[in-house]
Amino acid sequence: MSILEPREELASIAASLRAYLEWQVDCGSSGIPRRPREARAAAVAVQPTTPGVVTSAPEPTIAEKDDPPAPPLASPSSNVRSPAPPSDVPDSFTPGTLPPIMLAESTMPAPAVRAKPAAPPPVQTAVAPPRPLPVLLSEVSSCTKCGLHETRTNTVFSRGNPEAKLCFVGEAPGADEDAQGLPFVGRAGQLLDKMIKAMGLDPEKDVYVCNIIKCRPPNNRRPEPDEVAMCIPYLHEQIAQVDPKVIVALGNTSVGTLLGTTVGITRVRGTWKLYRGKIPVMPTYHPSYLLRPSPQQSEAKRQAWEDLQAVMKELGLSKPAR
Numbered sequence: 001m002s003i004l005e006p007r008e009e010l011a012s013i014a015a016s017l018r019a020y021l022e023w024q025v026d027c028g029s030s031g032i033p034r035r036p037r038e039a040r041a042a043a044v045a046v047q048p049t050t051p052g053v054v055t056s057a058p059e060p061t062i063a064e065k066d067d068p069p070a071p072p073l074a075s076p077s078s079n080v081r082s083p084a085p086p087s088d089v090p091d092s093f094t095p096g097t098l099p100p101i102m103l104a105e106s107t108m109p110a111p112a113v114r115a116k117p118a119a120p121p122p123v124q125t126a127v128a129p130p131r132p133l134p135v136l137l138s139e140v141s142s143c144t145k146c147g148l149h150e151t152r153t154n155t156v157f158s159r160g161n162p163e164a165k166l167c168f169v170g171e172a173p174g175a176d177e178d179a180q181g182l183p184f185v186g187r188a189g190q191l192l193d194k195m196i197k198a199m200g201l202d203p204e205k206d207v208y209v210c211n212i213i214k215c216r217p218p219n220n221r222r223p224e225p226d227e228v229a230m231c232i233p234y235l236h237e238q239i240a241q242v243d244p245k246v247i248v249a250l251g252n253t254s255v256g257t258l259l260g261t262t263v264g265i266t267r268v269r270g271t272w273k274l275y276r277g278k279i280p281v282m283p284t285y286h287p288s289y290l291l292r293p294s295p296q297q298s299e300a301k302r303q304a305w306e307d308l309q310a311v312m313k314e315l316g317l318s319k320p321a322r
């Protein structure tokens, strides 16, 4: 199919239309086929507005009713639909007068381009900027949004360096953390520090450590979904402020919450994901799991080290001698 210039295309359509109408008149017709009123109202057909050419759109034939919707206008030529060939003409006709048609092929003006629908106004997503860490810390320390505030000794916000490129996110404080008001200071924390040092990093200067939940769940139970829901906005603001280059998500609760996944840690660990579409996340085992004796323990430790090596590579850190 050859691509015509808009003026040529319109002239061609007009010629076809004239031939079609002449053919109808030859057949004894005194009107043109019409679609039901509702269908016509619904059809946003091409309405050439050029004076003296066509004052109403050629009525589409039945075949056109089943046409796929017209694509968005990209060029004037894509704006014009050809009338269907006579074979598509339905048997029934609505009596009426032929619309006035003044065809002047040689002086055909350029077709009017259907006005593009006005662009919708930009969606205003009123996202409040993250608050400074001291403000968040202060709010967390007096938070009563969930029942965990009733049993806590201290809230647990973070430790390490807020300027760090690497952020570790655990689940929730345990007994030691609740007592000291700092994350990962118990046995799991000691192992975490060993892992951080094995990466050649300083646990106080080179990383930022925090949790999904800021208060200790009684008996170290898993946080309930409503507790996570109440607490997670703090972490989102924390992460936005710290803006780390990489997050290491420790264990199922952290991975599931940060990434919105229910895929278990054994399947997802070691695979790069994105937090909020922009910060790379490395899911790995929680240090508490690595401390627990099990047939998988040594393999899990090896895998966790593999995951941390991937993090080092991502951060451009050289492999420390082991």
Ligand code: URA
Pocket (backbone or CB within 6 Å): 170, 171, 172, 173, 174, 177, 182, 183, 184, 185, 186, 188, 189, 211, 288
């Ligand atoms: N486990 C965690 O997930 N976080 C802590 O702070 C301590 C233990």
